[in-house]
Amino acid sequence: MDARTTRLPSPEVPPEPAIESVAEAFLALLKDRGIENFYVGAGTDTAPIVEAYARAGGRTDRYPNPIVCTHENLALGMAHGYYMVSGRPQAVMLHVSVGTGNAVCGVMNAARGQAPVLFTAGRTPLYEHGRLGARDSEIHWGQEMFDQAGLVREMVKWDYELRNAIQVEDLVDRALTIAMSEPRGPVYLTLPREVLAEPAPDLSPRAAPAIPAPPAPDPRAVMSLAQALTRAKEPVIMCTASGADMRTVDALSALCNRYGIAVGEARPRYVNVPSSHPLHVGYDRGAIFEWADALLFLESDVPWIPGKASPVPGTFIAQAGTDPAFARYPVRGHRCDLSITTTVHALIEALDVALRECGAEASAGARRQRLSARAAIIASTVGERIGADQAQGGPITKAFLSTALDAVRPRDAIVVNEYSALRECFTFEEPGCYFLHPDVSGLGWGYPAALGAKQAAPDRTVFAVMGDGAYLFANPAVCHHASAMHGLPVIAVVFDNGGWEAVHRSAVGIYPDSHSMRFAKSHEESSGMAPLCSLDPMPDFTRYAEASGGVGLRVTERSRLEEALRRAVAVAEGEKRQVLVHVIGRG
Known part of the structure; x- marks a missing residue:
């Protein structure tokens, strides 16, 4: 036989085993729904999950990639960070009530950061005996709570418990749909061990349900905003978290250039606009408020701190975002003349059209000249301050x-x-x-x-x-x-x-001529901090x-x-x- 036509036998690929348990169905469904990573802090409740990965025999194409995390804050933080960069939600599983308790700080960060993490946790086995997965350790009595989800309910958008094998697909889809609906955020699903160990349901995943379309701005509100910005001599768009949607960065930059609108950043959590934008007026809200006559805040939960600096009375103020009232914040009383529920990307598109209809381009040149001069002075001042630090x-x-x-x-x-x-x-x-x-x-x-x-x-x-x-x-x-x-x-x-500089600054800020300040000065050679703030050694x-x-x-x-x-x-x-x-x- 011609050597060129010789065929070597193909290595046998073992057939993929049939899904047997609810745990396997759960993991397979996560993978089908686009979840790439499963951040796990394992415990006795994860036994069916462990078995599922073991039965997979090392295959990485059937279930999400398991990421072992030896602390709950690590698991939530990694899932949060992955989403920030990729825009794709990830899943976490932690150990029953105690793991959930340790994760509360991470859940709060995800909630306020609008990160759609699917947070799952085992639940202490429901039964004392008689079922596969029933209680077999002393901790299964000590760890049980009447309301485990109550630990995180105030911070998550939705919580529920998987109660039967037939619910797997419905609950995973429900969780992901709510997490990804605007405003996005974490959800919580508890997974009893006996339910995870049950025989698998018939799983031929249907198409994933559509995520609700994001909110679009009201046309009349957009026109009111466009008219206010057009009338203003020195309007400013202030950004905090608009850059979470990376599409908005170039779009906002172009809008501000086209219509002569300055852009500032209020404690920015993302790249919201290029640093070199010619109308970028910096990060000092108080200084901007002294001269701006119209302000639009984009995805800004704390647009200003009233005790430190507030817009001048009479300044037009608009706030826009997927939840511009930040309804889950118990107290938030910032003044607002116009509030628009929308994604920033949709607002920029609509505002571009409305500004053009208002004739804003005709007056853009004068605004651009005034605001670029301000931007140059601000940049020069910041540069001098940085240069002085370099030289000192x-x-x-x-x-x-x-x-x-x-x-x-x-x-x-x-x-x-x-x-x-x-x-x-x-x-x-x-x-x-x-x-x-x-x-x-x-x-x-x-x-x-x-x-x-x-x-x-x-x-x-x-x-x-x-x-x-x-x-x-x-x-x-x-x-x-x-x-x-x-x-x-x-x-x-x-x-x-x-030490804790934020704690120190808070103390001496509230009590500027006080024992705290005198204590800090007397310890200038060591920590230079008020009591309770130093971490030396x-x-x-x-x-x-x-x-x-x-x-x-x-x-x-x-x-x-x-x-x-x-x-x-x-x-x-x-x-x-x-x-x-x-x-x-x-x-």
């Missing part, structure tokens, strides 16, 4: 760290910031490069979210920039372990100023990274910082190893 020497500051990070980061790098990176020191031109913690500020969000971001974007460099308190709350040993276990070489940058954070096979770098001098950050990038990109840069600073 002394301990490393947040401004110095942020400027150094911006200098060394690859342009497509992702920066996940929990407190220590100053936004005005960075130049972000592309969407999806910057993420800040939600306003609930549940500490310990940043590092897990960065790990999830790295999963979603494995070819991009990811920085997790944190304060020392945020790093400790992230359970660092767990995060470094996850980085090694799942091959996620994130660069953790920890700014160590010796700090551990050597580099050891955490080294214990999980990573590289630890410690920096105390300004002259060594940029070199250390460049080495961190080289190690993460070239050696595919995690890095921790422990930066000793002040302020």
